[in-house]
Amino acid sequence: MLPPTDEPYQVAQTQPVDAVWHAVLQIIEPNTAASKETAGHYVHHRPxxxxxxxxxxxxxxxxxxxxxxxYRVDLEFWGGEARSCCPPNPPHPGK
Incomplete structure (x- = not known):
């Protein structure tokens, strides 16, 4: 179930996936390369x-x-509710 193609939406992660995401963000060069390969551009962390x-x-x-x-979705990590590592509408540096 995806929204209509012209309707933007946010993907979300569960708490275990968020913990891994934060660890990966700290490994800059491989993270930048993986972002460009999968998304076509660097994926910034804007929670x-x-x-x-x-x-x-x-x-x-x-x-x-x-x-x-x-993609194979491993529900051991992806099952459960979506989580954000930040409160609603956190401030973003430089904005």
Whole structure:
């Protein structure tokens, strides 16, 4: 279940995935290369807490987005509710 293609949405992570994401962010060169390979550009860490994360919609879209290109979704890590490592609308440096 993905939203209509013209409707933007946020993918979300669970707490275990967020912990790994933060560890990976600290390994700059491989993280930059992986970001460019998978997303086409560097993926910045701009944590937010959206309504979709709070109501569970974001994790549903995330699971669907991960399955779309036939990625294996390991529910040991991806099962559960979406989490943000920050409070709603945290300040972003430089903005």
């Amino acid at each position: 937010i807490l959206t309504k979709a994360m709070q109501d569970g919609t974001a994790i549903t879209y995330t699971h669907a987005a991960l399955r779309e290109p036939s």
